[in-house]
Amino acid sequence: MTISLLQYISDVKNEIRFWENEINFYLNEIKLLHIRLDSLLEREISDYQENKLQNFKTLNANLNKIAQEILNEVEEFDNSLIGKDNNKEMNEETFEKYHYFKEKLDNLANDYMEFKDEFLRFTISTFA
Numbered sequence: 613m614t615i616s617l618l619q620y621i622s623d624v625k626n627e628i629r630f631w632e633n634e635i636n637f638y639l640n641e642i643k644l645l646h647i648r649l650d651s652l653l654e655r656e657i658s659d660y661q662e663n664k665l666q667n668f669k670t671l672n673a674n675l676n677k678i679a680q681e682i683l684n685e686v687e688e689f690d691n692s693l694i695g696k697d698n699n700k701e702m703n704e705e706t707f708e709k710y711h712y713f714k715e716k717l718d719n720l721a722n723d724y725m726e727f728k729d730e731f732l733r734f735t736i737s738t739f740a
Contacts (some may be wrong), residue, residue, distance in 0.1 A: 621693055624706050630692045631713055635683045638724055642676045645731065661738055668731050674718070675724055682716050689713075 649669045653662065689709055 620706075624710075625690065627710065628686055630631060631686050631717060632683065634717055635686065635720070637649060637677065638679050638720060639664050639683070641724065641728075642672055642679065645672050645728070646676075652735070663693070664734060664738075668727075668734070671727055678723070679720055681719060682713070685716075686713060 645670070649665055649672060651664050653669075657665070693706075
């Protein structure tokens, strides 16, 4: 391996750490929303409210699953970098993976923000 390839791998690994931190942020937020949903479901609420909260809980669980899957993919990609020894192959693959993960993270962020917005609107209009 050349010094430039080692530097490139180091840069990619730094980007991977950023991705992992971002995913862990969303996993923590999803966990907090799960706790909030459970606390709201423990109240005396109407059937409509309960159904709506159960639906939010299902959507929240789906977001958690998606975030975990992305995190697992990122970790697999990180582990695969150890055996790379071809500059051209390394550059092409990591460039493709960068855009792949960037798109997945953008989608996760958008889905999470949409979910959180809808959930907050519901809780404010229903429980305020």
